[in-house]
Amino acid sequence: MTQTTVTAKRLTIQIRLEPGCLGPDGKSHIETFCAAATRIFAAIEPERVHWVLLPRHDKQLPEQTFFLGDRKLSEEQAAQLMSRLGLDLATLQERSDAMLALLVERYFKTL
Template sequence: MQLPDDKKIRLMYRVEPGCLGPQGADHIEDFCRYANKHIKSPYYGQFLFLPRFDKQKDERQYSVKSRNLSRVQAKAYLNHFEIDIDTFEEQLDELLTKAIDLYFKR
């Protein structure tokens, strides 16, 4: 099953430089390019990894058709695909952790 891009939920995930260790600020932009290339999005979604330099912005921002969704709206959207948002986010965090390990082992 494949959804058209305008029907997919988009998750903009802002990655903290500190996730990459003490020198994270030196690596964060390159890592986000790496993550965007290597972490595959599910059929119903689209991931975008960006550095999180501004703490005022949320770590995760969901949207559909460029319209931002609240967490409640994102949860309802994912429920349509029988996906629990908490499980979804936990699995994505695990993928991100693995990607960090692979990034540094390159």
């Protein structure tokens, strides 16, 4: 399998985080937090998933969006793709939620 094929099969999961999750001063820290969290998330299923964590300044945007290349996928399509790649999307989402909770907790300890 070539690198191009592996990259083409990677699901991109875009997670938008509310600045308020970092407390009342979250707006001033959310950009840095998202950049650091994206680097940490890169270690979660790196051959099959590409993580992008962004601030959620517009509440009309969804918390999670899924992509295969430039193509936007529904959650059902993302789950089917993950299943073909040997992963369960719900389990992956649970892992990402737990990791985010841990990172937010660590953030508060640094204040």
